[in-house]
Amino acid sequence: MAGASATRLTRAAMRAGLLEACGAAWVTNVPEFVAGTAPALFEDARMEWAAQSFAGGRLDGARVLVLGGLEGAHAMRAEALGAAWIDVVEPERMSLLKALAVKEALGLGCRLHRCEAALFLRSSQATYDLVFSDASLGQAADPIELIKQICLHASRCFVWTNVHDPDGPAPPRPYAQEVEMNGLHARTYAEAPGGAAWLDLDGLVRCFAHFGLAAHIVHAEVRDFAAGAHVSVSFRRDSAGEWSNG
Amino acid sequence: MKWYFALNADSIAHDRLYARCVEVAVLSALQHTDLQPHMLFDGPACDLTRWVQRMGGVVVPHRSSLGDAIAASSMSAGMKQIARGAYMRLDLPLIDFESEYVLYTDCDVMFAGPLEFGTLRPALFAVAPEFTIGDFSQMNSGVMLMHLPGLRREARAFDEFVRAGLDQFPAFDQGALRAFFAGRWDELPERFNWKPYWGLNDDAAVVHFHGPKPPQVVQIVDHPEQEIPNVLRELHGRAPTAYAHYLGEWQAYSARAQAL
Numbered sequence: 001m002a003g004a005s006a007t008r009l010t011r012a013a014m015r016a017g018l019l020e021a022c023g024a025a026w027v028t029n030v031p032e033f034v035a036g037t038a039p040a041l042f043e044d045a046r047m048e049w050a051a052q053s054f055a056g057g058r059l060d061g062a063r064v065l066v067l068g069g070l071e072g073a074h075a076m077r078a079e080a081l082g083a084a085w086i087d088v089v090e091p092e093r094m095s096l097l098k099a100l101a102v103k104e105a106l107g108l109g110c111r112l113h114r115c116e117a118a119l120f121l122r123s124s125q126a127t128y129d130l131v132f133s134d135a136s137l138g139q140a141a142d143p144i145e146l147i148k149q150i151c152l153h154a155s156r157c158f159v160w161t162n163v164h165d166p167d168g169p170a171p172p173r174p175y176a177q178e179v180e181m182n183g184l185h186a187r188t189y190a191e192a193p194g195g196a197a198w199l200d201l202d203g204l205v206r207c208f209a210h211f212g213l214a215a216h217i218v219h220a221e222v223r224d225f226a227a228g229a230h231v232s233v234s235f236r237r238d239s240a241g242e243w244s245n246g
Numbered sequence: 247m248k249w250y251f252a253l254n255a256d257s258i259a260h261d262r263l264y265a266r267c268v269e270v271a272v273l274s275a276l277q278h279t280d281l282q283p284h285m286l287f288d289g290p291a292c293d294l295t296r297w298v299q300r301m302g303g304v305v306v307p308h309r310s311s312l313g314d315a316i317a318a319s320s321m322s323a324g325m326k327q328i329a330r331g332a333y334m335r336l337d338l339p340l341i342d343f344e345s346e347y348v349l350y351t352d353c354d355v356m357f358a359g360p361l362e363f364g365t366l367r368p369a370l371f372a373v374a375p376e377f378t379i380g381d382f383s384q385m386n387s388g389v390m391l392m393h394l395p396g397l398r399r400e401a402r403a404f405d406e407f408v409r410a411g412l413d414q415f416p417a418f419d420q421g422a423l424r425a426f427f428a429g430r431w432d433e434l435p436e437r438f439n440w441k442p443y444w445g446l447n448d449d450a451a452v453v454h455f456h457g458p459k460p461p462q463v464v465q466i467v468d469h470p471e472q473e474i475p476n477v478l479r480e481l482h483g484r485a486p487t488a489y490a491h492y493l494g495e496w497q498a499y500s501a502r503a504q505a506l
Contacts, residue, residue: 122277125498127505152276155506182302183248183282211276212300212506237300237506 015105022098028071030102046232047077049219050132050158053236059083062129065154066110067117067136069095072102074132075110086110087128089120118142121149128154137204138162138228139196143188144181144207151211156236162228164189164198170228173198184210201231208235247361249281249349250338252308254331255289263461265294267353269503270496272301274357278451281349281361286334286341301506308341310334315409332418335390336408339398346395352388354455356496361438361451363391368432370396374439376420376456382433387420388454389439391432400426442492443484453492457481460496463489 009017019030051057060082066074069090078086088110090096096114103110113120117136131154133146138161140146150157164173173189177197186207188197199207205216213235220232251271257264272283283303287295288310295305310316310333316326335350342348349361366372370393376386397404408415408422415421423431440450443457458466458478465472466482467490482489 125495125502127502148276152273152506153502181280182276183304184302210302212302214300 018101018105019098022094022101025094026071026098028073030071030073030105044073044077046134046158046160046219047074047081047132049232050130050156050234051081052217053156053158053234054129059130063127065089065126065128065131066134067131067150068134069099069112070134071095072099072106072108072110074134075099075103075108076106078132079108079110083130087113087126089113089115089117091116118146118149121146121153124153126153129156130154131157133157133159133161135160135162138198138230141190141194141197142179143197143199144179144184144186147204147207148181148211151208151213155213155239156234157208157213158232158234159204160230160232161204162198162230163204164200165223165229168223168229169226182211198228201233204231204233213237247281247347247349248284248342248345249275249279249351250284250286250306250335250342251351251353251355252286252331252334253288253294253353254327254334255287255292256327257331258292258294263459264353266500266503267355267455267459268294269297270499271351271353271355271357272298272303273499273503273506276301278357278359279361281357286337288330288334297503297506306341308334308337311337311340311405312408312412315412319412321413329412329418332420333408335387336404336419336422338392339394339401342394346393348392348394350390350392351452352454352456354459355389356453356455356492356499357451358440358453358495359449359451363438366391366432366434368393368396370400370427370430370432371423372432372434373423374434374436377441379436379444382431385420385424385431386439386454386456387417387423388456389434389452391434391438442488443481444488445485446488446491453495455492455496458489460493460500463493 051059058081059078061084063085064078064083066088069088075086075088088099090099100112131150137143137146137159173191175190175193177188179186179188186203188199190197215238216233216235218233223229275281275283285298285305286308287305298305310330312333316329321329368391372391373385373387375381376384404426407426437450438452440447440453441456462478465474466479
C-alpha cells in the first residue's frame with residue numbers, strides 16, 4: 001500500500017505539469033523548468049534598461065503594459081522590479097497560453113489579454129507608467145499607429161524592435177511607403193505589401209517625439225544581424241522625470 | 247485632414263472647463279482618427295497650448311478679424327468674450343491656404359470613431375441639425391466640414407454681412423452662417439455631430455456636448471438642488487442614460503489627459 005507522501009505532487013512537479021501542458025516548443029528557459037533553446041530571457045537585462053527611466057532604476061508601484069508576452073518572461077521581470085500592475089498583451093494563441101502557464105506556475109499577478117497591441121490600446125482608457133514593447137513594433141503592419149497609441153497611454157516606453165537598415169545583411173525591404181498620420185510624415189519599409197513594416201531608427205525617434213515622448217536613450221544598436229538590425233531604446237515624456245543611471 | 251478648433255484665453259482664465267474640453271477633444275481625436283489637431287488660440291502661450299503641442303498638435307495664434315467690430319458692438323462683456331472665440335472659425339478660409347477641406351469643431355466635442363466622409367464634398371460647408379434629427383434647416387455650426395476655396399470666394403461679402411448685423415445674430419457665428427448661406431449648405435450626417443440628448447448611438451463619430459457640459463451633467467445628477475438653467479435640465483432629461491454613458495467616457499479621457 002502506497003504511503004501518503006507517494007501520492008502527493010511536489011510544487012516543482014505541479015509547475016512542470018503546467019508548463020508541459022503547453023507542449024515542448026518553448027523558446028525561453030523558464031526557471032526550474034528545462035525547456036527552451038533560445039536565450040535565457042527570464043534573466044535578460046531589457047526590463048532593467050526600461051526601469052532606468054524610473055527613480056532608483058526600479059518599477060516600484062508602477063503600472064506596466066507588456067506588448068508581446070514572450071512566454072511570461074517580461075511580466076516576471078517587471079514584477080521582480082516592483083511593478084504593481086502588469087497587463088500583458090499577446091495576439092498569438094500559443095504564446096499567450098505559455099504566458100498563462102508561467103503566470104500560474106510562478107504565481108504572477110499579471111493580467112493577460114489576447115489581442116493585437118494597437119487594437120488593445122485603441123479600446124482602452126488605461127494609462128501606464130511604462131509600456132514595454134518586445135518585437136511588437138517590428139511585427140506591425142502599421143507601426144506608426146501603434147507608436148501613437150502607446151504615446152496616448154503612457155509616459156514612458158521601452159522598445160526592442162527591428163529597424164530598417166539598407167546596408168545591413170537582412171533581406172531587402174523594397175516596399176517603402178510614405179505614411180501621414182495626425183500631421184506626422186514618415187516612411188516605412190516592408191518585404192511585401194501589407195506585411196510587417198519597419199521604420200529606420202531616425203523615423204522611430206521622430207514618431208515617438210511627434211506624439212509626445214520626445215526624450216530617448218539608445219541602450220543597444222545591433223546592425224550586423226542576419227534577421228535584421230535591431231535596437232533597444234527607451235522613450236519618455238519630458239515631464240516624466242530624469243533617467244536613473246542613464 | 248486638418249482639424250481646427252478655436253479658443254479664447256479668457257475662456258480658461260478662471261476655470262479649467264474649456265481646457266479640459268480641449269484635452270478630451272484632442273486625446274479622443276488622436277485615439278480614433280488621423281486628424282491633425284490645430285488650435286486657433288487668442289492669447290499668450292500657456293500650459294494648455296504647450297500640452298496641445300506636446301500631443302503633436304499645432305497652435306495657431308489668432309485673433310478674430312471681427313475683433314474691432316465685436317469690441318465696438320453693444321454686446322455685454324461676457325458675450326464679447328464668447329464672440330471673440332466663436333467667430334474665429336469664420337477666418338479659416340483666410341488662415342489656411344493649403345487645405346481644400348478641413349474639419350472644424352467646437353471644443354466641447356469627443357471623438358468616438360473614425361471619420362469617413364465618403365463622397366461628401368460640400369461646395370461651401372456641410373453641417374448637421376442642431377436640436378432635431380433630420381431638420382437640416384436649423385443647422386448647428388459646432389461641427390463643420392469646410393471647403394475653404396469655396397468659402398474664400400464669399401469671404402469679403404460674408405465679412406461685410408456679419409459686420410453689418412453683428413449685434414443681431416443669435417448664437418453668434420451660427421446665426422450669421424444661417425442667414426448668409428441659407429439653403430446653400432450640405433447635409434452632414436448626424437453621427438458627425440451627435441448630441442447626447444438624442445440618445446446612445448454606437449455609430450456616432452463625434453459626440454458634441456451641446457447643451458449641458460460634462461460638469462453641468464454631474465451637477466444636474468448629483469446636486470439637483472443647485473441652480474442650473476431649466477433648458478439644460480430639460481435636455482439632460484431627454485436621455486439621461488446616454489448622458490451617463492458619454493459623461494463616463496469624457497471623464498476617462500480627462501483623467502488620462504492629466505497623466506500625459
